[in-house]
Amino acid sequence: MESLEKTRERFFLEFKGKVLDFGCGKMQYATKMLNKSEEFLELFGFDIDVKAINHALKQIKHNVLSEHAELIVADGNNPPFVGECFDVIMFKWALHHFKEWKEILRKVKILLKGNGTLYIEEPLRKNPYARLGSFIYYSISHPFMNVHKKPVKQWPFDPKELVDEVRKNFIIVHASFHGFLSFLFKRASHYSKFKTMKAIFDNLSIGTKDLDRLAESSIFLQRLCSEIVIVAKKPS
Numbered sequence: 001m002e003s004l005e006k007t008r009e010r011f012f013l014e015f016k017g018k019v020l021d022f023g024c025g026k027m028q029y030a031t032k033m034l035n036k037s038e039e040f041l042e043l044f045g046f047d048i049d050v051k052a053i054n055h056a057l058k059q060i061k062h063n064v065l066s067e068h069a070e071l072i073v074a075d076g077n078n079p080p081f082v083g084e085c086f087d088v089i090m091f092k093w094a095l096h097h098f099k100e101w102k103e104i105l106r107k108v109k110i111l112l113k114g115n116g117t118l119y120i121e122e123p124l125r126k127n128p129y130a131r132l133g134s135f136i137y138y139s140i141s142h143p144f145m146n147v148h149k150k151p152v153k154q155w156p157f158d159p160k161e162l163v164d165e166v167r168k169n170f171i172i173v174h175a176s177f178h179g180f181l182s183f184l185f186k187r188a189s190h191y192s193k194f195k196t197m198k199a200i201f202d203n204l205s206i207g208t209k210d211l212d213r214l215a216e217s218s219i220f221l222q223r224l225c226s227e228i229v230i231v232a233k234k235p236s
Helices: 004-012 028-034 050-060 064-068 101-111 128-141 159-169 180-188 192-201 208-215 219-223
Strands: 017-022 041-047 069-073 086-092 112-123 171-178 227-233
Touching: 004 028, 004 112, 004 171, 004 227, 017 101, 028 041, 028 050, 028 086, 041 050, 041 064, 050 069, 064 069, 086 101, 101 112, 101 159, 112 159, 159 171, 159 227
Parallel strands: 017 041, 017 086, 041 069, 086 112
Antiparallel strands: 112 227, 171 227
């Protein structure tokens, strides 16, 4: 089983062409990963937060992406693009900030080229540890960082609802659950004494044929995970 970092890197390094970071924020992860890519790409990003965009511009100023990047201030409810203009559109903890997130997914489908890639990485509602983590994060980091004072009301997602909505518009090619506690158990599962545990966690990263089974799986399993990664394709 891959860690979240490995999963993210594996897909990011495959991105090429025109890549849009939707609701990009400060772009810490996108710039770090995409700067390693050997593929030619043009990076676009937008966010409604002016300070976040200014920070992102500083992030890319001295790296390879700087000559092929365009970052602007804009409202994600009305994306400043038209037509099938992107090869990849990514949401890194951004989709849950939109009240009408289902409508956002439909707009994204219009912006993607045929067979274009949708990458989603979002928090999960089922995990009580994620709630505790978010409370600590927002309480401690807000005085020092440009972050939200508190999570928006729809934070975070129910995994089945998110999966079902993505499938209405796209063909899912990858889905996996991640989280600190699941990572610890996955490490332990490599030892022979934990074969049963290994069997459980082998099912946390799945192919499309097992998607329903995982999305509807035991609440116990979902509570061990704080994030979901979904990669999907727009039908040609």
